[in-house]
Amino acid sequence: MKLEEAIKSNKFKNETQKAALNVLYTAWWLKTNMSKGLKEFGITHEQYNVLRILKGKYPDQICVRDIACRMIEKNSNVPRIVDRLEIKKLVKRTTSQLDKRETVISLTQAGILILEASTKSIDHTMETVTILTEMESVQLNKLLEKLRSSEE
Amino acid sequence: MKLEEAIKSNKFKNETQKAALNVLYTAWWLKTNMSKGLKEFGITHEQYNVLRILKGKYPDQICVRDIACRMIEKNSNVPRIVDRLEIKKLVKRTTSQLDKRETVISLTQAGILILEASTKSIDHTMETVTILTEMESVQLNKLLEKLRSSEE
DNA sequence: AAATAATACGTGTATATACATATAAATTAA
């Protein structure tokens, strides 16, 4: 669906403003599609991201701060997301002995199983849903990083 | 900042997976930048969107459902966003006389003023922050719509 | 060493998303 149809408007100041809205809409669309597949595993998109970050370091442990700085949405309240994963017994919290301020999080066996199953589902969704060739994706990545190039 | 730095990872399955994450990160980045400017006006990004939709139809009124289908994030709980705008006296709720199920929302004078001031701020932010030429934006819009082209 | 500052995490609050359900009004079917 074209952006104009999706938000029932074609009043854009210019193509750049339209592109910004298009990025916001596409992000919502991607998140929605990803979340659909995760539902059967009883986890949310954000919980999946935390599990994936833990997997990236597995079997090493990783503290809350290190998870936070790897999240796509930088204001994620990681302790609270970990709360929910802990209730489901997908992760375990331990106070670091090297620095007792730190809480280290580790995947449980159940967490690994859920992550593997849900990754299959997510990957399949992304492949069937994200219709871009490798070259188009390279181009899209370039444009998005150019868009953000004002960043300090 | 490159995506790799932003999420401290360079393990992408392929450019398409990276592009999807890049869209998600860029959307968060855009929202964060927009929200900064709105803070001085005491409204959130989502409240701003509702005001902008109302302005698009002003002085005509518009019902909750019509606002909802124009929102970028389609699962927005519009009645609740309107609640907050109503408390700040930026909008007014009236039951439609043609169809008493409908609640029609209209901008107040205060709402118009806030919208105009915040629009200036938002537009300025977007111009200084979104670094793309008109042609690059056209290209980006094309790629995003191609990405979503699996949509029913 | 004691005082101060910085850091890591948890928690509280307001607002939002996501989704289910309730309620009232309008439409359609019987």
Add this chain to the structure above:
DNA sequence: TTAATTTATATGTATATACACGTATTATTT
């Protein structure tokens, strides 16, 4: 016309974002 269905909105609950603040622990300064 009554009953059933659909529609529009509001409301409830769980989770998330955004941000402020408290507390414990570590690091730094005096």
